[in-house]
Amino acid sequence: MEPEDEITAAKDEALRRLGRNVVNFQKIKTCLKFLIAVSDVEGAPHELQAQQTREAATIRRQTMGVLADAFYKSVYGAVAERGPPPGNASVWISTSFRLEGDSETIKRHRRALSTLVSERNKLIHEDLSVFDHNSIRSCHALIEILDPQNVRILEHLAGLKQLIDTFKVHLAAIQSQLGDDNHPIRFGKQPNDA
Numbered sequence: 001m002e003p004e005d006e007i008t009a010a011k012d013e014a015l016r017r018l019g020r021n022v023v024n025f026q027k028i029k030t031c032l033k034f035l036i037a038v039s040d041v042e043g044a045p046h047e048l049q050a051q052q053t054r055e056a057a058t059i060r061r062q063t064m065g066v067l068a069d070a071f072y073k074s075v076y077g078a079v080a081e082r083g084p085p086p087g088n089a090s091v092w093i094s095t096s097f098r099l100e101g102d103s104e105t106i107k108r109h110r111r112a113l114s115t116l117v118s119e120r121n122k123l124i125h126e127d128l129s130v131f132d133h134n135s136i137r138s139c140h141a142l143i144e145i146l147d148p149q150n151v152r153i154l155e156h157l158a159g160l161k162q163l164i165d166t167f168k169v170h171l172a173a174i175q176s177q178l179g180d181d182n183h184p185i186r187f188g189k190q191p192n193d194a
Contacts, residue, residue: 010139014131017146024153025064025120031160032067033059035097038167039074042082042094065117072110075099075163095174097167109159116156119149 037055041048059067079096101109127145132138 010136011133014139014142032071040080068113
């Protein structure tokens with residue numbers, strides 16, 4: 001029989017690392033939602049916040065797999081066709097945020113994200129169902145899954161953060177072209193601590 005304090009220490013460590021990975025998976029989801037929401041934006045400046053609120057509501061409850069597909073369709077897809085601005089708008093903003101790359105690089109990134117989605121689903125729906133928090137061996141087995149998984153999560157998260165930072169530069173350029181520092185344009189809720 002295993003000593004109680006060793007079981008407690010193993011359980012605490014496994015649950016801490018589990019929580020870390022779950023939080024980091026959620027950060028990826030938040031970044032994907034933001035990048036999807038800002039990939040195609042158009043409207044009068046005073047309408048953009050309401051548009052972004054509607055877009056956020058549409059994608060808020062999407063699964064990570066659906067978000068991953070939408071991300072590649074929007075951010076790596078063709079630029080959306082734009083209609084003419086309404087006749088009464090004095091200022092109309094239309095912007096698309098797209099990435100270009102060779103097909104092999106895009107496929108590699110897409111596979112990496114798809115793998116993370118599968119790992120997340122397996123962790124939540126399979127690995128945890130057999131996890132015995134009262135067994136040191138089970139705790140260590142879970143930790144052996146979680147640690148290398150978190151490295152992959154953080155690598156992908158760093159790439160998404162870089163895209164968000166690039167978008168922020170894009171947004172600042174739009175704002176400076178408008179020349180109205182008193183009414184900054186905000187595109188959705190930007191992820192913090194991505």
